[in-house]
Amino acid sequence: MVVHNNFNNQTSYSSLQSLKNGKQRTILHSCLNQIWIIPCLITLLIAIACTSTLLFPNIHKILQIYNFTTTSESIRSSRTTESVDCNVFDGQWVEDNSRYPIYNSTNCPFAERGFSCFENGRKDKEYLRWQWKPKECEIPRFDAGKALEMLRGKRVVFVGDSLSRTQWESWICMLMEGVKKKESVYEINGSEITKTIRHLGVKFRDHNITVDFYRSVFLMKKDYKLPAGAPKKVRMIVRLDQVDDISDQWVDSDLLVFNTGGWWTQNRLFNEMRCFFQIGDSLEFGMSVIDGYKMALNTWADWAEANINPNRTVVFFRTIESTHWRGPNQCDVSQQPLNETKGKDKSEKSDIIMEVLEKKMKRVPVKVMHLTPMGSYRSDAHVGNWGDNPSMQDCGHWCLPGLPDIWNEILLSYFLPKMSSFSSN
Ligand SMILES: *[C@@H]1O[C@H](CO)[C@@H](O)[C@H](O)[C@H]1NC(C)=O
Ligand SMILES: *[C@@H]1O[C@H](CO)[C@@H](O)[C@H](O)[C@H]1NC(C)=O
Ligand SMILES: *[C@@H]1O[C@H](CO)[C@@H](O)[C@H](O)[C@H]1NC(C)=O
Numbered sequence: 001m002v003v004h005n006n007f008n009n010q011t012s013y014s015s016l017q018s019l020k021n022g023k024q025r026t027i028l029h030s031c032l033n034q035i036w037i038i039p040c041l042i043t044l045l046i047a048i049a050c051t052s053t054l055l056f057p058n059i060h061k062i063l064q065i066y067n068f069t070t071t072s073e074s075i076r077s078s079r080t081t082e083s084v085d086c087n088v089f090d091g092q093w094v095e096d097n098s099r100y101p102i103y104n105s106t107n108c109p110f111a112e113r114g115f116s117c118f119e120n121g122r123k124d125k126e127y128l129r130w131q132w133k134p135k136e137c138e139i140p141r142f143d144a145g146k147a148l149e150m151l152r153g154k155r156v157v158f159v160g161d162s163l164s165r166t167q168w169e170s171w172i173c174m175l176m177e178g179v180k181k182k183e184s185v186y187e188i189n190g191s192e193i194t195k196t197i198r199h200l201g202v203k204f205r206d207h208n209i210t211v212d213f214y215r216s217v218f219l220m221k222k223d224y225k226l227p228a229g230a231p232k233k234v235r236m237i238v239r240l241d242q243v244d245d246i247s248d249q250w251v252d253s254d255l256l257v258f259n260t261g262g263w264w265t266q267n268r269l270f271n272e273m274r275c276f277f278q279i280g281d282s283l284e285f286g287m288s289v290i291d292g293y294k295m296a297l298n299t300w301a302d303w304a305e306a307n308i309n310p311n312r313t314v315v316f317f318r319t320i321e322s323t324h325w326r327g328p329n330q331c332d333v334s335q336q337p338l339n340e341t342k343g344k345d346k347s348e349k350s351d352i353i354m355e356v357l358e359k360k361m362k363r364v365p366v367k368v369m370h371l372t373p374m375g376s377y378r379s380d381a382h383v384g385n386w387g388d389n390p391s392m393q394d395c396g397h398w399c400l401p402g403l404p405d406i407w408n409e410i411l412l413s414y415f416l417p418k419m420s421s422f423s424s425n
């Protein structure tokens, strides 16, 4: 437990701040100056009592969390008896000035430039103030020291598209807040983060933690080798009946987080990439993108059932992120979250993910991170004009620090501590 300093500084700093700014100081001050000591002391005691109920979550919530630290059985049962468990993804955004940002992207070499909005000139900071408040439970505040201990000796793997890369970057930056020697956290081969790199692996040397990212935007096998007689318009194929050929590198891990979605559009696949679906030896020109997506998820589910060891690996699958485009390459990043989601809290692909996994996963429990509703309000949290190319707006990706930190806080502070393979450390 050598790594707590950063975090402790942070907490003691913020409690000092609240003491400075809060009523306690003024009351104390007047107590010392006046003769009304007894009424003053009573007021002070009441003020302290009020503050501590704010600082410590109520006993009921502690019990609720404590109750759940059983076995991996709990992951399994939470899939079927969701109503007993709190649905952490059903909630609302509330203002909070003390939790975020968790880190400063300028000081985190793993936050890529394209997502580091502050460095790219974003001045307003309101988008960093919002906390996700589930209806029926609390998300405990992220504690980098505790998270590092929980992950000691573990391998964490993110697989998917650029939104998985953002989550991977956020994860590393959050954990680095608890690391004193920043140079003890490094990419194994010294590789730079790029938009197309296939594999990145970051090691936290002193805690023996590895955090990998594998780019696999469809999760399926992609190939430039075409079946005989393929028409000219086909440049590449995506197999709907075979997962990505690097999938064997994912399974030997303690935590696996998947996503796929953004690349499954007619325009991106069939027009831009000239990429078409293939099943077995045959090209499937008649199949809709949504049917292709459904088939791919079924293939993924079969692969996961056959290859993942549920005694070792905890698996999460993220649903679709809301985007907030106004038109092609055009968007307005708002100052505040939206008050209504205008239907963006629903997504056909998210429904497919939940449906397929619910139906297919038997041996291997997969927890769905249903992020669609929570992101749908956050038109304020996108990269907008503050990416790596100022002439291109971006209302698909999110700023770092920012919303992806909250996905990770949900994993690191809410889900993982309840799971036996992580809580036993
Ligand atoms: C804790 O678990 C027991 C038995 O499973 C249950 O009766 C009780 O309501 C639970 N308490 C809380 C706070 O969830
Ligand atoms: C982050 O740190 C840098 C350098 O230490 C500092 O210049 C910058 O103001 C900080 N950013 C924020 C948002 O506080
Ligand atoms: C680091 O963790 C791996 C498992 O991820 C384990 O095999 C290895 O023995 C650990 N190394 C040390 C030095 O503890």
Ligand SMILES: *[C@@H]1O[C@H](CO)[C@@H](O)[C@H](O)[C@H]1NC(C)=O
Binding pocket: 188, 189, 191, 199, 200, 201, 202
């Ligand atoms: C590092 O390079 C080795 C050798 O080329 C390769 O096998 C390995 O996958 C790379 N690791 C990462 C994290 O990219």
Ligand SMILES: *[C@@H]1O[C@H](CO)[C@@H](O)[C@H](O)[C@H]1NC(C)=O
Binding pocket: 309, 310, 311
């Ligand atoms: C998982 O653990 C259970 C109970 O300990 C055991 O019966 C089962 O064989 C294990 N499965 C694997 C794949 O190791």
Ligand SMILES: *[C@@H]1O[C@H](CO)[C@@H](O)[C@H](O)[C@H]1NC(C)=O
Binding pocket: 334, 336, 337, 338, 339
């Ligand atoms: C949402 O509602 C609040 C309070 O009614 C208002 O102050 C705020 O401007 C609204 N936000 C948006 C984005 O419309």
